[in-house]
Amino acid sequence: MDLFSRSWTALRAAVADVPDEDFEQPSGCTGWLVRDLVCHLVIDAQDVLITLVTPAETAPTVDAVTYWKLVEPPTGEDPLDALVPRLAAAYGEPRWLKFHLDDVGSAAGRAAELADPAARVSTQGEVLTVGDYLSAYVLEWTLHHLDLIAHLPSAAEPPAETLAAARASLEKIAGTPFPAAFSDSDTLRIGTGRRTPSEAERAALGDLAARLPLSLG
Template structure:
């Protein structure tokens, strides 16, 4: 997924991070124990995971790469599949580390300051600069798009038991839809909302029989990443 506007990825990331931060900033300790859309994780576990993603972004944005890009904002996700051994180990690692924060406000503060720092770094970066992350090289602009996608999907995860929390940013949802369309190789079913597409596209929800019939052979490719 690419855009002719070089600041579009950073703009999407700002919108996604600000929307997610508004949710986390309003949480109390009791709410931090509620379940999320991520298997086995409470809200505080998911918040910690998002901190580590923003930390990864800070490292990546300060790690220039000389090699050509081998991933873009869409193909980056081809390596991420649900229900793998690595995913299960990652869930355990996050739960253990998140449990070390006895006061949720400490984790909350770390989340807010780390996302703000990663956003500033993304906005200051040359979007065409090559950076390294997760064993791959991509442009800083494509990295920002992947971060917006992850933040938006996890925003939906975070709020499954928080019905009064604000929803994801439209810019973030648009980035998720474009990424999923890119992985699928075609637009989604026209009646799907951005939120529903995000959930079925990442394995948070299953396709109905009617949806599978409408998609045809493409249905076997779901989830597209997770």
């Protein structure tokens, strides 16, 4: 729960610090500008709010790791993926996107702090505890923080502890550790296809290289 708050607070602060002109820069999400990514974060914050008020009575079907499914890499043909840039453009000015993310994002953060980690909630046809749900989102927030700053060298990095936690989650999803020489951010970028490994990195990955990227959905 603490790592959820740290990762989400850091990501929202990083968005708030992005100069308006940089909202037109590409993000680490293929085909999305920074403004598109921020619009996606608004939708994510809404999803958190919705899930936290969707109680479930049945036993959990997934945990913080199995919540993530390996899917085919995005092609840009998904209707929601195509909708996000149109929604982002409709805001007109970056300040309105920042305002909406701060408004909805703050509410999502407060709701997470107030939630009972042992309570069960339902989302995407699955049931899991609040604690597992929020733990899963540490990976989401950390990856999107890296996406946000992909072409913004002066922007703040994600907190070290959330990078480490996100890496640990990705390694559990992969079922094997990444090379210890890889930094946490490189592990996350290479592991999810946000960066192509060099020849030396591919050699260090061994058999795991053939299974990459791990596209999460």
